Amino acid sequence: AHLKLEFLELETFSLARSLVQKQEGLYLIADIGSRATNLILVDNGLVKVSRNLDAGGKDITRTLHESLNIAVERAETLKKSDKDFLNVPESAMVFPTLEMVASEAQRMLDTYLAKYPEKECQEMILSGGTAHMTGLVEYYKRVLGLSVRVGDPWQGIQHDANRAEDIKQLGTSFSVAIGLALAGTEAITKKDKPITS
Numbered sequence: 001a002h003l004k005l006e007f008l009e010l011e012t013f014s015l016a017r018s019l020v021q022k023q024e025g026l027y028l029i030a031d032i033g034s035r036a037t038n039l040i041l042v043d044n045g046l047v048k049v050s051r052n053l054d055a056g057g058k059d060i061t062r063t064l065h066e067s068l069n070i071a072v073e074r075a076e077t078l079k080k081s082d083k084d085f086l087n088v089p090e091s092a093m094v095f096p097t098l099e100m101v102a103s104e105a106q107r108m109l110d111t112y113l114a115k116y117p118e119k120e121c122q123e124m125i126l127s128g129g130t131a132h133m134t135g136l137v138e139y140y141k142r143v144l145g146l147s148v149r150v151g152d153p154w155q156g157i158q159h160d161a162n163r164a165e166d167i168k169q170l171g172t173s174f175s176v177a178i179g180l181a182l183a184g185t186e187a188i189t190k191k192d193k194p195i196t197s
Contacts, residue, residue, distance in 0.1 A: 048112065057129055
């Protein structure tokens with residue numbers, strides 16, 4: 001490709017940069033991808049702890065497929081629908097993947113807060129393709145007792161107003177790419193700043 005590599009980093013740092021940015025305090029990011037989930041503790045903008053779980057959106061689809069005895073394609077469609085399988089008593093199902101994420105997230109927080117008891121987790125930020133699953137925000141609020149929201153890597157970035165709805169739906173899928181772009185922008189800005197004495 002005849003390109004010169006100037007920058008390389010783990011996606012963990014890109015996620016933290018795009019989702020937490022420079023906010024002060026302790027934040028927990030849960031990036032639920034198709035095959036894996038990345039849990040990241042960010043304290044005052046710095047990544048402190050990171051864990052990778054071998055479970056993701058495909059496992060949630062499989063749970064729907066097996067529990068409802070439906071085709072995988074139909075289960076994937078239902079996962080993306082506005083039906084809440086997590087919080088409505090008559091339809092609430094057990095999702096081992098989501099329970100595993102909650103359990104590991106709680107363990108990470110407990111360990112970190114035992115070391116730094118003066119800290120308090122400000123918020124859990126959901127990212128990845130599964131972040132928009134109906135009821136997921138409420139589920140983690142209930143299970144973990146934290147403030148929870150879907151991350152917005154586009155915050156503070158100008159974009160075409162006509163694409164706002166697409167960005168809202170697909171925004172979290174771009175968290176890593178936007179984090180990398182922000183790093184590149186910061187590097188260029190620093191390079192172009194005049195040196196003052």
